[in-house]
Amino acid sequence: MKLSTKGKYGVRALFEIARNYGKGPLAIKEIAERQQISLSYLEQILHRLGKAGIIESVRGPHGGYELARKPVELTIGDVVRALEGPIALSHCLEPGATTDGCYQAEDCVARMVWSKVGEKIEEALDSITFEQLLRQYHGKDREHPAHRKKLVAAGKGAC
């Protein structure tokens, strides 16, 4: 019951992009530095987010990534689904899965349990928009990059 780093990094990266909303594209190199994520790895993540229609890329000098929709229309759920696949606690709940493989197909108690829990998880994830996150952040400016760099050098990570 853990999240992979893809999901966590994804939210952090997207948070940076969201902070830049309305100010043009943000370069991947900039995101990588601010959030201390390996640039190559971040490329993978952003590519997935692009395919999912969450961000758009602008190529060429001064290019970068920007949100494809307004922060209020973007939820944590969108990001997690894009990066970790559909939330299907049991494989028989994946979209497109049939009950063919299940020997107790009709009224499988287990399936009902995982299905119900999955719905609640989606609800929780979808109830948090990036607009809310930005608002929580409003005013409180983060540590200065140089200060952060010092902390990271001292072995500090991030959530």
Next chain:
Amino acid sequence: MKLSTKGKYGVRALFEIARNYGKGPLAIKEIAERQQISLSYLEQILHRLGKAGIIESVRGPHGGYELARKPVELTIGDVVRALEGPIALSHCLEPGATTDGCYQAEDCVARMVWSKVGEKIEEALDSITFEQLLRQYHGKDREHPAHRKKLVAAGKGAC
């Protein structure tokens, strides 16, 4: 965002034990057969559930496992926590974890997000008791073991 087989098998095994509630201990061999779980693997799982105080074992002939508490006091959350560890979407939320390693300690937006989602997940898991599962099952007797065996032999699995 998947569940490991430990969690899924655990719930299924426990469901069998719960079905036998009040009728004395249920042998592990019986559980393994009914739910088509490898006996050796099931031993591991039941041992963890025992250490977590969810089931109690009775040794000797006619021994087996039985619920340590009433089905109404046993939730899916108890089982998942026992088998998959505490539900901490981010490692900085694990019990006993400090914020020492986090360079944005004070108001880490990411942590707030995962903490809130984690709470909702726990809520969902804890809202389902085995008593409810048993009631849903009431009356509908499962396929006959022999029939099930045939289905399993034909390559059918379970949720």
Next chain:
DNA sequence: AAAATACTTGACAGATTTAGTCAGGTTTGT
């Protein structure tokens, strides 16, 4: 007391997934 039944424990190994790197390539603004 012996045998049968059943639980206990820990080591181990193969398969899968994750996390991250690398080496190219392509697009576009100046």
Next chain:
DNA sequence: ACAAACCTGACTAAATCTGTCAAGTATTTT
């Protein structure tokens, strides 16, 4: 033309998951 910046896919090391195996210990029946 050049450089900044994104695009793509292959690759690998490490971790985790899934399950097996073997050698116990405990309890009850006979």
